[in-house]
Amino acid sequence: MSVWGKVLGAGAGFALGGPLGALVGAAAGHYIAKFRANALSAEQGGRPSSVGHESQQARQVIFATALVVLAAKLAKADGVVSREEIEKFKTIFNIPDSEIKAVGAIFDQAKETTGGFEPYAEQVGQLFQSTPAVLENLIGSLFEIAKSDGWVHDAEFQYIERVAQICGLDSKTFARVSEHYVHEDSDRDPYIVLGIASDTSNLEVKARYRELAVQNHPDKLIASGMPDELVQKATEKLAVINSAYEKVCAQRNIK
Numbered sequence: 001m002s003v004w005g006k007v008l009g010a011g012a013g014f015a016l017g018g019p020l021g022a023l024v025g026a027a028a029g030h031y032i033a034k035f036r037a038n039a040l041s042a043e044q045g046g047r048p049s050s051v052g053h054e055s056q057q058a059r060q061v062i063f064a065t066a067l068v069v070l071a072a073k074l075a076k077a078d079g080v081v082s083r084e085e086i087e088k089f090k091t092i093f094n095i096p097d098s099e100i101k102a103v104g105a106i107f108d109q110a111k112e113t114t115g116g117f118e119p120y121a122e123q124v125g126q127l128f129q130s131t132p133a134v135l136e137n138l139i140g141s142l143f144e145i146a147k148s149d150g151w152v153h154d155a156e157f158q159y160i161e162r163v164a165q166i167c168g169l170d171s172k173t174f175a176r177v178s179e180h181y182v183h184e185d186s187d188r189d190p191y192i193v194l195g196i197a198s199d200t201s202n203l204e205v206k207a208r209y210r211e212l213a214v215q216n217h218p219d220k221l222i223a224s225g226m227p228d229e230l231v232q233k234a235t236e237k238l239a240v241i242n243s244a245y246e247k248v249c250a251q252r253n254i255k
Helices: 012-016 018-029 033-043 056-075 083-092 097-112 118-127 131-148 154-167 171-180 191-196 201-215 220-224 230-252
Strands: none
Touching: 012 191, 012 230, 018 056, 018 097, 033 131, 056 097, 056 118, 056 131, 056 220, 083 097, 083 131, 083 171, 118 131, 118 154, 131 171, 131 220, 131 230, 154 171, 171 191, 191 201, 191 230, 201 230
């Protein structure tokens, strides 16, 4: 069973806790009072329940659940839930036919809830605050879904930017991530992709590239809680970083 089949598994809501656990519990038809209290507290300005030292598998399930919920909220950002966005979600993340119903139940529950997305973004941001590269992939995944109809609408861009802020990613990091997903390769600014200024020294350019390469290595991301099913996306992101570094090296004749 893939991570997608586990998001609505028996006891998944209890394992998640907080706003995400409440929503999963509702989707599964087991809306336990404890979950309702947590979600209500978060929506009224309280902080969602903190997440401790979960296992790698638990973190992967939480990442996947947060992605489903935030994607559903994103689908409403431009006022229209298009079929392309829903279908794109299924194809981008390689959801098996046998597990689509489980994901769809959470997606639909998230769409129908009147509450905002903020408590869910805050919960996943707290869990992965020590591994921001994982959160960057979450934001990147939302961009991919937004682009499913050909471009990223202003309302969608603003929504994703706000999610990033709540997750704890600063404006410079968001600019770097959005440069990757909003523009095609020929239009990307390699300096923005690397998160450096155009007057950065060659030594600093090399150091920055090595730092990003380590942080965004698929094996490291998976060990930090990113689902195995998203490894292809992580590989693609690393390729964009490599391409940006190669362009800067070519411009500066760095060997």
